[in-house]
Each structure stands twice: as C-alpha cells, then as structure tokens.
Amino acid sequence: MGISSPVVIPAMLVVALLVVAVCFGTTATAAAATRPSHTDTDTTIRLPSSAAGQSWECCDWVTQDPTFRPPKWRCNDVVDKCSADCLECEASAAGDGFVCRDWIISLLEPPVCTPRPWGCCDLAACTRDYIPYCRCSDKVESCPSNCKECELVESDPPRYRCLDVFHGYPGPKCTPWVSKSN
Known part of the structure; x- marks a missing residue:
C-alpha cells in the first residue's frame, strides 16, 4: 500500500463532515423547529425521557437485543391492557392479555415489577x-x-x-x- 499525502486524510474528513451536514442538517433543523420555545420564566429542565411516557416502567420478563449498543430492551410481560404510550401492542400467544413489543434504549437494565422475596441477602x-x-x-x-x-x-x-x-x-x-x- 502506498503512502498517502498528509493533505489527503484531512480532506477526506472535511468531505465526510460536509456529507453528514447535508444529509442530517435538514433533519436537525426540522427537529429544532418542532421543539417548544422557552421563555425567560421557564426554568424547567426537560430531558428526552420526560418528553413522552415510556411504553413500560418495569418488567419481570425482559429480553435484550444483543446486537445493539447502547442496550435495547423489550418487555415480554403479559398485561391486561398496554399503556397509552405503547406503539406496538399485540395479543399474547396464549390469548390471556397483551404484550407491548416496543424497544426501550437504556444503559441500565429495566427494574423488575415483582419485589424480591427478601429485603437483603448475604448468601x-x-x-x-x-x-x-x-x-x-x-x-x-x-x-x-x-x-x-x-x-x-x-x-x-x-x-x-x-x-x-x-x-x-x-x-x-x-x-x-x-x-x-x-
């Protein structure tokens, strides 16, 4: 493999940044336009997670997508009714309720709904x-x-x-x- 000119690598980086700006620039400006405006009296800090409710808050039977980083989690619990924030609600295979098939992206494992049978444990x-x-x-x-x-x-x-x-x-x-x- 030949030796590259020291100008080639920075030029490639500039081209890559321009491509990203052109491809994703309109998406970013459109998203910024749909955000609510803040006034001088509005002191609330809004996090992405507080913008809308999650499909589920806790889960006893959770699966993780092994191919996605940060981790993506799906809850397989059968419930009487999916939450209003669930985008993909399906009837369970047994027909005894519903399962929300939404994925939640989180670095932490979702909390379980069923409490442990013990408060603390040494062994x-x-x-x-x-x-x-x-x-x-x-x-x-x-x-x-x-x-x-x-x-x-x-x-x-x-x-x-x-x-x-x-x-x-x-x-x-x-x-x-x-x-x-x-």
Whole structure:
C-alpha cells in the first residue's frame, strides 16, 4: 500500500463532515423547529425521557437485543391492557392479555415489577445468566410475608430459610462489609 499525502486524510474528513451536514442538517433543523420555545420564566429542565411516557416502567420478563449498543430492551410481560404510550401492542400467544413489543434504549437494565422475596441477602446463589435466577440461603428468624415457600432449618432457636427463586439480582447484603485489616 502506498503512502498517502498528509493533505489527503484531512480532506477526506472535511468531505465526510460536509456529507453528514447535508444529509442530517435538514433533519436537525426540522427537529429544532418542532421543539417548544422557552421563555425567560421557564426554568424547567426537560430531558428526552420526560418528553413522552415510556411504553413500560418495569418488567419481570425482559429480553435484550444483543446486537445493539447502547442496550435495547423489550418487555415480554403479559398485561391486561398496554399503556397509552405503547406503539406496538399485540395479543399474547396464549390469548390471556397483551404484550407491548416496543424497544426501550437504556444503559441500565429495566427494574423488575415483582419485589424480591427478601429485603437483603448475604448468601445468594444465582445462575450465571445476564439476568440471573437467585435464591437466598440466609437463615432468618422469620420469613418475609411475600415469601411463598418457607422452610424450618434449625429448631433451637428457630431459624427459617425462604426457598423462593427470584428472577433478577439478589439485592443488597444484610451484613455490611468490614475489612479484616482494621
């Protein structure tokens, strides 16, 4: 491969910038024209996410598009009725409700709707899935009220373990981490 003149690369960059300006310049000016005007008394900061509602706020059965960066998320939860902001609402395959097929772009995984069966957990056992299935092995004085399956593991004093499996991250630890060097 031959050596390029030092002028060729900057010239190519200028041409590329001109192409981008011509192709996307009209789109940007049209979008700017449709934005609401702000007055001197309007001090509200408007973020892109607050312009319109999201198709869904939380999801128990979420999938991620592996080919898109930043991550794109789709919720597969079956609901009685799609939100008004859902653009693509379909009847579920089982016919027991509807599924919103909209994608949401977010760096963070969407929050789950179903609360964890435990408030905190020191001994969590989780699968290695991107969104894991977890079980908390902590021995507690009593199981939380939202734990469906509670097991007695010690009788004197009585200690219990919640056997529920949760689809999502295990949450915070109960015991704060303490350095052994102190």
